[in-house]
Amino acid sequence: MENSIKIDKVSRRNKIIAKVFVYFFLVLFAVIILIPFYWMVLTSVKSMQDLTVTPPILFLPFDRWRLDNFQSALNAAPYLIFMRNTVIVSFLSTVGTIFTTIFAAFAFSRLNFKGRDTLFMILLSSMMIPGEMFVITNFITVSDLGWLGSNNVSQTYGDALKALSLPFMTSIFYIFFLRQTFRQIPNELYYAAKVDGTSDFKYLWRIMVPIAKPTIITIIILNAMGTWNAYIWPNLVTDNVNFRLVTNGLRTAYNQLSGQVIYNEQMAAALIVTLPLLIVFFLLKKYIMRGVSRSGIKG
Amino acid sequence: MLEEKNNLKAWLYLSPALVLLAVFTFYPLFNAFYLVFLKDFNYLLREFDGYTLLGNFSYVVRNPNFKQAMINTFFIVFVSVPVSVMIALFVSVALNSIKKLQGFFQTIYFLPYVTNAIAVGMAFAFIFHQDYGLINTFLGWFNVNPINWVGTGASWGNAMFSLLVYTIWGGLAFKIMIFLSGLQSIDKQYYDAARVDSTPRRRVFTKITVPLLSPMILYIVITSFIGAFKAYATVVGMFGVGLGPAGNPKSMITMVALVYDALEHTGSIGAISEAAAASIILFSITLLFTIIQMWVSKKRVHY
Numbered sequence: 001m002e003n004s005i006k007i008d009k010v011s012r013r014n015k016i017i018a019k020v021f022v023y024f025f026l027v028l029f030a031v032i033i034l035i036p037f038y039w040m041v042l043t044s045v046k047s048m049q050d051l052t053v054t055p056p057i058l059f060l061p062f063d064r065w066r067l068d069n070f071q072s073a074l075n076a077a078p079y080l081i082f083m084r085n086t087v088i089v090s091f092l093s094t095v096g097t098i099f100t101t102i103f104a105a106f107a108f109s110r111l112n113f114k115g116r117d118t119l120f121m122i123l124l125s126s127m128m129i130p131g132e133m134f135v136i137t138n139f140i141t142v143s144d145l146g147w148l149g150s151n152n153v154s155q156t157y158g159d160a161l162k163a164l165s166l167p168f169m170t171s172i173f174y175i176f177f178l179r180q181t182f183r184q185i186p187n188e189l190y191y192a193a194k195v196d197g198t199s200d201f202k203y204l205w206r207i208m209v210p211i212a213k214p215t216i217i218t219i220i221i222l223n224a225m226g227t228w229n230a231y232i233w234p235n236l237v238t239d240n241v242n243f244r245l246v247t248n249g250l251r252t253a254y255n256q257l258s259g260q261v262i263y264n265e266q267m268a269a270a271l272i273v274t275l276p277l278l279i280v281f282f283l284l285k286k287y288i289m290r291g292v293s294r295s296g297i298k299g
Numbered sequence: 300m301l302e303e304k305n306n307l308k309a310w311l312y313l314s315p316a317l318v319l320l321a322v323f324t325f326y327p328l329f330n331a332f333y334l335v336f337l338k339d340f341n342y343l344l345r346e347f348d349g350y351t352l353l354g355n356f357s358y359v360v361r362n363p364n365f366k367q368a369m370i371n372t373f374f375i376v377f378v379s380v381p382v383s384v385m386i387a388l389f390v391s392v393a394l395n396s397i398k399k400l401q402g403f404f405q406t407i408y409f410l411p412y413v414t415n416a417i418a419v420g421m422a423f424a425f426i427f428h429q430d431y432g433l434i435n436t437f438l439g440w441f442n443v444n445p446i447n448w449v450g451t452g453a454s455w456g457n458a459m460f461s462l463l464v465y466t467i468w469g470g471l472a473f474k475i476m477i478f479l480s481g482l483q484s485i486d487k488q489y490y491d492a493a494r495v496d497s498t499p500r501r502r503v504f505t506k507i508t509v510p511l512l513s514p515m516i517l518y519i520v521i522t523s524f525i526g527a528f529k530a531y532a533t534v535v536g537m538f539g540v541g542l543g544p545a546g547n548p549k550s551m552i553t554m555v556a557l558v559y560d561a562l563e564h565t566g567s568i569g570a571i572s573e574a575a576a577a578s579i580i581l582f583s584i585t586l587l588f589t590i591i592q593m594w595v596s597k598k599r600v601h602y
Contacts, residue, residue: 018500022393026400029390030407036468037410039433040422055439056431096319104316113309123320129328130529130585132558132578136334136571137327139562140342167323170316200308229415231532236562251417255539263425270418281413289409292473293480 040274043267044069051264069268076265077253079272082246089164089245090227096169097223098216104170105178106204110190123172138167139236148237160243164234168227174219181215182208218291221284228277246273334575342571355576358569364552364560372554374459376527379466384519386467387474392508394475395482405479412472420536423465424449449537453544458551466533470526474519481515482508513600521592528585531555554581 042058043051045065050057073079107113108120142148147163149155185208193203209216227245234245244252250273254266281288310317334340335355337347359365394404411419426433427448435445447453448461489511493503509516534542534551543550552560554577561574 019397022396023400025393026390026397026404030404033407033410033468033471035433036419036422036426037414039426040418043422043425051431054430055436056433058433058436100316100319103312107309107312111305111309111312113306116309119313126324126328128525128586128589130525130555130578130582132529132555133331133575133582134324134327136558136562136574136578137330138323139565140330140571141322141327166319170319172320172324175316225413229532231417231535232559236559247415247417250415250421251535251539254421263428263431266421267425270415270421273415274418277413277415278410281410285406288413289405289476292409292412293476 037274040267040271043264044271045268046264048264066264069264070272073265073269073272077249077269078242079246079249079269081242082244082249083276085161085164085243086228086245088161090224092161092165093168093227094220094223096165097171097174098220100170101174101178101219102204102209102216104175105182106200106208108175109179109182110200110204110208123175127172134167135233135236138233142167142237155238155240155243157243160238160240163237164243164245167233168223171223174223177219178212178215181212185211214287215291217284218287221280221288222291225277225280225288331575331578334572335579337572339568340572341568342565355569355572356580358573359557359576359580362557362573364549364557367549368552368554368557371459371551372528372530375463375466375530375553376524378463379470380520380523380527382463383467383470383474384516384523387471387478387519388509388512388516390471391475391478391482392504394479405475408475409472411469412476416469416532417536419469420465420533423461423468424537427461427464449544451544452546455547455550458538458544458547462534462537462551465537466527466530469533470523474523477515477519478512481512485511513596517592517596517600521589524588524592525585528581528588529555531559554584 042060045067046057046060046069047064047066050060050064050066108116142163145162146153147155147159149159189207190203193207198206229247230245231247231251235248235251238244238248241249241252250269253269254261336350336352338349338351338354340347390408394401394408397404425431427435429435429445429447429450432448434448435443438446446457448457485508489507490503493507498506530553534553534556538544538551541548542552542556557577558574558581561570561577564570
């Protein structure tokens with residue numbers, strides 16, 4: 001009896017030690033994850049004097065924070081224009097993606113047609129092909145459509161928007177993701193609607209889309225985030241500084257190959273670009289995290 | 300369950316997506332295999348000088364940066380993927396073992412996923428700054444002299460190390476999310492049985508957790524391999540379009556960078572075909588590795 005109590009005590013103590021160790025590890029790892037953000041914020045508010053001190057200042061009292069770095073970053077490149085462009089392009093590509101995805105997912109989940117399984121397999125297997133293979137021809141295509149301008153005609157804003165958004169107005173991945181949700185909707189609902197004489201189109205928009213709303217919201221957010229992070233394609237199809245999106249705008253603004261980089265201004269600019277994304281994340285955390293863990297979407 | 304066939308209607312619903320996919324996905328795929336066989340293709344005039352079987356591939360291979368791109372890409376793939384998968388596995392097991400603050404930690408660990416690769420790459424470049432960076436400050440506490448990680452004339456090894464740290468950091472969020480949701484779906488009965496038998500923790504990890512998580516691990520390993528083979532934005536974020544530290548440009552060049560480098564010079568003869576050849580090489584390598592992994596895992600993955 002006494003012995004078993006002793007063992008209980010020992011095992012409880014071991015358990016507590018293990019718990020403390022686990023929490024210590026998790027906190028340490030959280031610090032490692034947060035360091036780059038902290039360093040970005042800290043650097044962006046340092047004055048030139050506080051920046052060029054060795055060893056660097058790790059904690060800066062609030063009264064020495066210099067917000068004018070943000071002002072000079074905004075003067076160095078038109079970030080508000082980049083953001084407007086990015087918002088417009090993500091709006092266009094997201095609206096396109098939502099419509100094409102909803103219709104295609106409906107056909108795959110609700111309608112019976114010849115070649116459905118074959119088509120499904122073809123789309124599924126094409127998902128593993130690297131996008132670099134498409135970029136080459138897509139570049140030729142948008143240039144043939146005249147959307148990049150030519151030697152004597154410069155690219156117009158409308159053409160730039162088309163070139164930036166049209167190739168991203170559908171996504172095989174989101175079709176599958178939405179199809180999974182659509183398939184979970186019980187067939188009885190469909191038959192009931194049929195008995196009432198509801199058309200397929202009406203059933204899709206009145207019943208299926210509202211039920212699948214969480215998935216659709218997740219697709220909207222992830223798609224918009226993708227535009228915010230897009231670098232390669234915008235870099236290829238726009239030369240005019242006023243047509244750039246945030247990511248390539250940021251990179252081109254600070255692309256000295258050598259010489260002195262103004263780090264505090266650069267970090268202020270990086271923060272300007274990062275902050276909207278983080279705000280959206282904290283507002284819509286539920287949808288983003290659930291979407292990523294359920295669908296396994298690779299960023 | 301689905302009554303009469305409804306061919307016309309179905310294709311009508313599919314058509315918006317299919318038209319876009321045909322133009323921007325399937326046609327480009329076939330066209331890449333066409334462009335690669337054109338000899339001296341002049342993109343501006345759309346003229347070419349007959350066909351060649353391997354000519355464009357040999358252009359890519361003879362490109363002075365090709366060898367460096369292969370070495371760098373393989374280095375990134377074979378270091379960053381195993382390391383980040385291991386870290387993510389340990390972190391998610393630890394995270395799954397606690398109840399309090401689990402959501403809080405999960406949110407923090409997810410942050411790298413929602414950031415901009417270029418902006419964070421710039422932050423990492425400054426973390427590795429020789430004089431004002433955090434890494435050298437930290438090393439200085441242990442009396443290590445400042446190291447030139449990413450500055451002018453930084454060595455290949457130092458620059459690669461910094462790039463790997465950034466790559467691993469950036470890849471953790473996604474892996475932790477997937478592993479954690481996998482762990483949460485493991486039936487508690489297995490752990491209860493292990494507890495009754497008072498199985499040691501390490502044995503529980505290797506004999507229960509890892510086998511039951513193996514489908515997730517396979518999925519993560521394959522997607523991470525494909526992702527790492529396509530490394531590019533991380534390099535641009537950290538080193539700019541010079542793709543290397545100042546004074547040592549292109550030393551961090553990757554396979555994907557070869558494609559875009561060729562595309563930057565669309566005016567010069569054969570550049571488009573060279574880009575196509577580079578993209579096909581990239582595709583073949585990723586396909587090969589995916590097949591090998593599927594084949595190896597057939598014996599190891601527990602479903």
